[in-house]
Amino acid sequence: MYVAVKGGEVAIDAAHRLLARARRGDGTVAEVSLAQIEGQLSLAADRVMGEASLYDRTLAALAIKQARGDLVEAIFLLRAYRTTLPRLAASEPVDTGTMRIRRRISAAFKDLPGGQVLGPTFDYTHRLLDFALAAEGGAPAGEATPEAPDPVAPCPRVAGFLNKEGLIEPAAAPEPGAVPDITRAPLDYPADRRTRLQALARGDEGYLLALAYSTQRGYANNHPFAGEIRTGKVDVEIVPEELGFPVCIGEIDLTECEMINQFVGGPDRPAQFTRGYGLAFGEQERKSMAMALVDRALRADELGEPRTAPAQDEEFVLAHCDNVEASGFVQHLKLPHYVDFQSELDVIRRIRAAAASKREAAE
Amino acid sequence: MSRQDDDSPKARQAWIRVLAKAAPAELAAEWAALPSRPAYSFLRRPETGLAMIRGRIGGDGSAFNLGEASATRAAIRLDGTETMGFGFVLGRDARHAELAAAFDALLQTGAAAAHAAVARLDNARRAREAAESRRIAASKVDFFAMTRE
Numbered sequence: 001m002y003v004a005v006k007g008g009e010v011a012i013d014a015a016h017r018l019l020a021r022a023r024r025g026d027g028t029v030a031e032v033s034l035a036q037i038e039g040q041l042s043l044a045a046d047r048v049m050g051e052a053s054l055y056d057r058t059l060a061a062l063a064i065k066q067a068r069g070d071l072v073e074a075i076f077l078l079r080a081y082r083t084t085l086p087r088l089a090a091s092e093p094v095d096t097g098t099m100r101i102r103r104r105i106s107a108a109f110k111d112l113p114g115g116q117v118l119g120p121t122f123d124y125t126h127r128l129l130d131f132a133l134a135a136e137g138g139a140p141a142g143e144a145t146p147e148a149p150d151p152v153a154p155c156p157r158v159a160g161f162l163n164k165e166g167l168i169e170p171a172a173a174p175e176p177g178a179v180p181d182i183t184r185a186p187l188d189y190p191a192d193r194r195t196r197l198q199a200l201a202r203g204d205e206g207y208l209l210a211l212a213y214s215t216q217r218g219y220a221n222n223h224p225f226a227g228e229i230r231t232g233k234v235d236v237e238i239v240p241e242e243l244g245f246p247v248c249i250g251e252i253d254l255t256e257c258e259m260i261n262q263f264v265g266g267p268d269r270p271a272q273f274t275r276g277y278g279l280a281f282g283e284q285e286r287k288s289m290a291m292a293l294v295d296r297a298l299r300a301d302e303l304g305e306p307r308t309a310p311a312q313d314e315e316f317v318l319a320h321c322d323n324v325e326a327s328g329f330v331q332h333l334k335l336p337h338y339v340d341f342q343s344e345l346d347v348i349r350r351i352r353a354a355a356a357s358k359r360e361a362a363e
Numbered sequence: 364m365s366r367q368d369d370d371s372p373k374a375r376q377a378w379i380r381v382l383a384k385a386a387p388a389e390l391a392a393e394w395a396a397l398p399s400r401p402a403y404s405f406l407r408r409p410e411t412g413l414a415m416i417r418g419r420i421g422g423d424g425s426a427f428n429l430g431e432a433s434a435t436r437a438a439i440r441l442d443g444t445e446t447m448g449f450g451f452v453l454g455r456d457a458r459h460a461e462l463a464a465a466f467d468a469l470l471q472t473g474a475a476a477a478h479a480a481v482a483r484l485d486n487a488r489r490a491r492e493a494a495e496s497r498r499i500a501a502s503k504v505d506f507f508a509m510t511r512e
Contacts, residue, residue, distance in 0.1 A: 049430075050430065053430035053431060054413070054430065054431050054432070054433065055416065055430060055431065055432035055433070055453075056432065056433040056454070056455065058455075059433070059455075082413065082431060085411065085412045085413045085433070086410075086412040086413065087412060087413050087414075087415060087431070088410070088412035088413060088414055088434055088436055088451075089414045089415070089434065089451070090414065090415040090417060090428075091414055091415065091416050091417050092417065093417045093418055093419045093426040094416065094417065094418055094419075094429075096418070096419075096422045097422060097423075100492060100496065101496075101499065102499055103499075110506050115503045115504075115505075116503065116504045116505075116506065117499060117500065117502055117503050117504070118502040118503075118504055119499055119502055145498045145501070146498070146501040147494070147497040147498050147500075147501055148497050148498075148500035148501040148503065149497070150497065150500060151492075151493050151496030151497050151499075151500055152496050152499055152500045152503070157422050157423070159421060159422070159423070160423075171419075171420065171421050171423045171424035171425075172420070172424055172425065174424070174425045174426075175425040179417065179425075179426050179427060179428055180427075180428075181415070181428050182428075183428075183431075193420055193425070193427075194420065194425055194426070194427035194428075195427075197418075197420060197427045197429075198427055198428045198429070198430075201429050201430055202430060235380070236414065236416060236432065236453060238414060238451065240449065240451060242438070242449065243372075243449060245372045245376065246376070247375075247376055247379045247380070247383075247449075247451065248376070248379060248380035248383050248384070249383050249414065249434060249451045249452055249453050250383045250384060250434075250452055250453030250454065251384060251453075252416065252432060252453065254418075256422060258421065258422065275421050277420055277421045277422070279418045279429055281429070281430060
């Protein structure tokens with residue numbers, strides 16, 4: 001138990017000034033701007049938006065700057081800011097099938113309508129440090145980017161064509177009732193898939209990546225293919241009460257991953273592919289892939305699979321995936337626990353004294 | 364955008380989309396360039412809050428809550444009329460929401476200059492999107508499976 005302490009105002013104030021100084025770094029070096037972070041460290045901003053569960057690139061950039069680049073701290077800052085704003089609306093479900101494609105690949109199908117579009121990917125780079133980037137002031141990025149004669153063709157979702165043969169599970173019938181929201185009602189187990197996806201969407205990338213990796217290594221039998229990964233922009237629509245029809249309020253970047261997994265079937269289900277789903281703000285490919293693998297592992301009960309591995313344990317996965325909660329609870333151990341510790345010291349001393357007197361009595 | 368469609372939701376949906384997607388600076392420039400700018404009063408002053416973004420399981424299943432986005436709304440009425448304008452845009456730019464609402468009202472009155480402004484904003488955005496999409500399309504790839512011997 002934590003017992004409050006007081007005092008230390010002067011030291012705390014000095015510590016905060018030191019923090020500001022450390023944040024600024026060498027004063028002879030130009031200060032980093034939010035536009036630079038948004039534009040040049042955009043994947044950091046995307047991760048912060050995703051795990052803070054608040055889509056706002058400029059605020060994510062501000063949080064990254066304030067947190068000295070500590071992304072988990074930045075996520076905490078942005079999550080805290082989120083609580084100061086009222087909820088004005090809930091969107092219509094976004095249509096990722098009409099995404100304006102920035103990247104779209106399938107590891108399962110070579111030839112697919114719309115084609116494989118690599119986009120700005122790290123894939124197929126050699127992962128050698130590029131010292132040209134160390135020399136600043138080079139040509140503006142994208143100046144020499146080639147253009148194809150035509151824009152990217154419409155890209156229907158891959159699961160759609162497997163569905164035509166019945167080889168992949170169709171979407172389940174829409175769940176009745178209001179869409180569950182973990183920001184309004186605490187997580188309750190067992191959680192339905194909608195709730196799990198909301199929790200995973202804001203879950204820590206590193207944690208989900210490790211769990212996803214564990215499923216590939218045999219902790220939950222899972223043989224996945226990246227059926228489709230797509231990144232790009234989708235329109236966001238709401239239905240305002242005063243208008244009564246849907247209107248577009250802007251567009252956001254999303255990354256979507258559909259994993260398809262072998263499923264041998266059972267007495268009342270034919271053998272077919274099943275699906276795991278990942279969706280994340282911005283360009284978060286690794287996150288959305290990990291999310292899709294974990295989503296599929298968490299469907300063990302629904303698909304009649306034995307639950308043997310951590311990634312299949314809903315409560316274990318969901319209760320620990322939020323890095324704001326996790327880092328808060330781990331880091332609270334730094335706060336003064338003097339009263340607590342004093343009482344435990346007393347207990348240890350008493351146990352030892354009792355043991356010593358018992359020994360003496362025995363001798 | 365034909366004039367007789369001005370009252371149908373479809374035409375209004377189309378211009379609301381253009382206004383919401385316009386860069387705030389572009390929108391402000393178009394407003395400033397109008398030959399006459401009507402006076403209006405706020406029905407709702409610009410207010411920033413959150414819109415919960417929803418996705419669908421598998422892209423085609425049940426809706427779920429993905430996460431929130433910052434959003435700003437405003438509503439105005441053209442002075443001396445009953446024409447109301449609606450503004451609701453992603454982000455925290457109060458002026459963007461206000462001008463979207465002002466344009467929405469003006470467009471409902473059939474003001475030709477406002478319709479021309481929306482057409483310009485729409486064309487500019489489409490051109491930018493098409494150019495970006497052509498750059499993306501240059502990375503389209505054909506993989507050849509090697510034949511096993």
